[in-house]
Amino acid sequence: xxxxxxxxxxxxxxxxxxxxxxxxxxxxxxxxxxxxxxxxxxxxxxxxxxxxxxxxxxxxxxxxxxxxxxxxxxxxxxxxxxxx
Numbered sequence: 001x002x003x004x005x006x007x008x009x010x011x012x013x014x015x016x017x018x019x020x021x022x023x024x025x026x027x028x029x030x031x032x033x034x035x036x037x038x039x040x041x042x043x044x045x046x047x048x049x050x051x052x053x054x055x056x057x058x059x060x061x062x063x064x065x066x067x068x069x070x071x072x073x074x075x076x077x078x079x080x081x082x083x084x
Contacts, residue, residue, distance in 0.1 A: 014022040059070075067074045 014024055017023045062068065062072050
């Protein structure tokens with residue numbers, strides 16, 4: 001039996017160790033969660049920077065095409081006829 005598997009009726013706060021004995025489950029330390037939250041925070045900051053860069057590039061591309069930088073209307077437009 002895997003040490004993380006439970007039998008019906010077992011206490012959900014324990015697990016079976018390698019010797020077949022029940023032992024309490026221990027949550028990871030607060031430091032463990034702090035590190036993961038810091039990693040998530042850094043990843044989100046990087047994604048925000050990338051998103052802002054993409055927004056600027058899209059606005060620049062729309063501006064150069066004569067389209068509205070916010071909605072993209074105007075300038076060169078393509079219809080299904082133009083694409084075939």
